[in-house]
Amino acid sequence: MTTLRTPDAPVTVFGPDFPFAFDDWIAHPKGLGELPAEVLGSEVAIVGAGMAGLVAAYELMKLGLRPVIYEASKMGGRLRSQVFEGGRGVVAELGGMRFPASGTAFFHYVNRLGLQTRPFPNPLTPAAGCTVIDLEGQTHWARHLDELPPLFREVADAWAQALEQGAGFSGLQQALRERDVPRLKALWDRLVPLWDDRTFYDFVAQSDAFAALSFRHREVFGQVGFGTGGWDSDFPNSMLEILRVVLTACDDDQHLIVGGVQQVPLGLWQHAPEARELRHWPAGTTLAWLNAGAPRAGVKAIARAPDGRLAVTDTWGNTRAYAAVLTTCQSWLLTTQIAVEESLFSQKHWMALDRTRYMQSSKTFVMVDRPFWNDLKANGWPQMGMTLTDRLTRGTYLFDNGPDQPGVICLSYAWMGDALKMLPYDTEKRVQLALASLRKIYPDVDIARHIIGDPISISWEADPHFLGAFKGALPGHYRYNHRMYSHFMQDGFPTVERGIFIAGDDVSFTPAWVEGAVQTSLNAVWGIVHHLGGRSHADNPGPGDVFAEIGPVALPD
Template sequence: MTLPPLTAFGPDFTFAHDDWLAHPAGLGAVPKDVLGTEVAVIGAGASGVIAAYELMKIGLKPVIYEASRFGGRLRSESFDGTGFEGSPPVIAEMGGMRFPASSAGFYHYLDLMGLTTKPFPNPLTSAAGSTVIDLEGETVFARDLKELPALYQEIATAYAQALDGGAAFTELQNAIRAKDAARVKSLWNPLVAAWDERTFYDFVTSSDAFQSLSFRHREVFGQVGFGTGGWDSDFPNSMLEILRVNLLGFDDDQRYVVGGVESVLRRLWHAAPPCTYWPEGTSLGSLHRGATRSRVMKISRSNRNGPLLVTDQWGNEAAYEAVLVTCQSHLLTTAIEVDEELFAQPLWMALDRTRYMQAAKTFVMVDRPFWNDVDPKTGRPVMSMTLTDRITRGTYFFDNGPDQPGVICLSYAWMTDALKLLPLSDEKRVDLALKALGKIYPEVDIASHIRGVPKCISWEADENFLGAFKGALPGHYRYNHRVYSHFMQDDMPVEQRGIFLAGDSVSWTPAWVEGAVQTGLNAVWGIVAHLGGACHAANPGPGDLYAEQGPVALSG
């Protein structure tokens, strides 16, 4: 029997956002006297722009505020001197760069905007061509897992067995494929209680599959991991976070967006879909007269029954019946003055306890994809996608054609490895990466191929982010439950209603854009309900099914 394709269905909230999006009845409607009502959207990233696009279609007027750069962590930067006279730009993806095919909600918008994708050159995939693993000065070359030494096969087998033995992985993933909500919940909910307070590392070391293996196996597993590369930076995280990534296929069948992923949001900004209330040709761009509002400095309320007041950096204050906040949660206590009464104290605790992981990337443009040159001594490519315990950690190659400039992500590092680079200049980061790669490929002169200036980022150094993405620690499930369920507001005091949360800080699957999409769509439902609207009976929305399909609540 052929199984349905894997999508990000649950496992915490078993609602098919992709089916809701695809239904011809649309996402909902508001009363006629509410049409045209302005709704503030704070943040022009994936969650904010997609929510604004859907609110516009329903007949509301989203007003987007952006503190810095349109796109959020979908940030595609063109190398200088490219993209002129009809030639495509050469892109460095500074934020999200690989998008699993199971992200059905996000791919809905990619397809809608006419964008194309290609397989991402992850280690040991055909898109990478070949992979080099360099650990403790020992280098291994392979084109797929079967070519690696037995130790790597043992690790892969042990992890698969650990997942099946400790999490009923195959059965649970099959239920997710089938979108069998009852079965998913019956298998997943007990895991939440069992694994919330245990780390990823604990799951690995306590599993029967790894008990008979050596520390070396666990060490290599941390450095090389599975799918996209090393996972030791995630060892302290809650195992629930890792299970979700595995179950939803986020580490498999990943693709990148041709022309840069930021283009999906820019196209949504200019798109003119059929809209209730708004005239033909209306777009987010036209509603904003071409530009978003500026940085938000304050969110307040003049009285408990009154509208929400949003003040920008220039002192402009506007009143809104609803406000959607999609920025990182830390900004609500560090960068934006927010009336304390707008959130319950347990929610403030959850927002403040949100933990972000650090991430650093270093990109260079090169004259051509020279890594495809064949070494006459070995018959192999002169360079390969590289995983290493050196400071570069992960090195990826992007081929734009044999006679076109290529791109190398010289280094993609997380947590402590990212912090090592934090105070360094772009040139110093490139220099360190070249020295590290020079020890793996001593006969390759990478520097001779570099053109232009490098593109580097440390997300934790950006005042508008203060980190790359959320990484839940053991015991954080209750916090995540509080922020995720915030769009369900019927039982809240009136002074706390009307302000909604979405984005990576709210998602169950941080670091993956699908979570930002789904939480943005949840907020769309919440805003429509808050304004007296509802979904069509034939296409119930997330809030309509939340009571029976929402996340399990842990006691205490």
């Protein structure tokens, strides 16, 4: 069970909907449980080789199962690090690129693989060097908040006051920090029915703190935001979702993975656990070895086999039957890409899966000959800084790999409507549009002169294997999220619906954060073990063992 922590313990993604200590569970020396001897070596299907799929496969392998992994696109899912041609390992992070220290279950695997991290160059952080904010044609340079005009401090203070007055934020976060489950549950569960139908914008606009200020303050808040930048694209989303982000410090103390985050899922694919961690399999066993060196092709259909198992058919028409299947693809693909037999999910679950709302996201990267932005101007400021703007680019990030190494500029990172503006254009046109916008902010800087190699861009909504970047729950979607998140608890299901599981950040209550993918995959691990007759160790109970006691509050239908 969860142990109380000290008042000054770090904030982690501990709930708040389901305050279960996933980080402690996976680090426990007794492991995640045990399976009956007769099922050891049995195959289970994992649909999708992203972070959720490979975490689940890695843990199930350790427990003695043979995960058979299917992947329709690239291994890693939305943890995609694309290498620039000739760039000596210089990468563009097309999906997840900044990872909060509060994501302790994710960093369990980062540390296990021995990967290096460093602070992400977010606005107004030391890693950014300096930040340039360009709004309505006015440009401000700053290294910290106090160097900006008073308006920006007023916006930051109003946001902090709104959270405190509206949610009792400090008390809520302190309960989370201390892992005081009864207090955290009492505080959070009270908010859920009150806030399920509130948009982010409604919360901001109706708060006393912002109501006392001008519309301009709310506008600046939307354009520049807090933590990682502007949040106006999230204004239609449920306020519950935004509160989870700030409560669990997902928007603070973020890090990048040196060499690219795709190393994490690919590392799990190749990593051999210690011999003492493995049951059934010999020392040196890896997922790659169990899968003959490569995942199977994408899945075309999932149906109930005549013998009661689940039949999975791949792109080439090959069908294999499994006692359990875990799907980690985005939920829309269960109707658009994969012919899933309708009876495998209840109509309530189909409603939740189909009503998931995905947000668009666009990124455009260039590699440059060196981090020229560090060159100082006559006034002592660098040539460029991390840039937030209301122009087409929205967010521009600078990645310094060393003075003698090529650098990377994420020319534009945009969401929703701003991402859709880029959708019709090829990469070259996107670069031209971004450079034209940045030239208005930096008229004396010739970025194009430094570009080497081919640029890289992505629009996740245009990828048929994703159809969007990440979930953005709308007001009224809590019930859908509850159905998806709790799906791994299958004892009450009719037999026809058992054995197929779902995981991924869109199943999580914290979408867009890899920690949500990891935690839901661990829920699925417990569910699969339970389905196959296994159990957790008595001194290391799993999420399903305590779900009835501390699971998410259910709202009436």
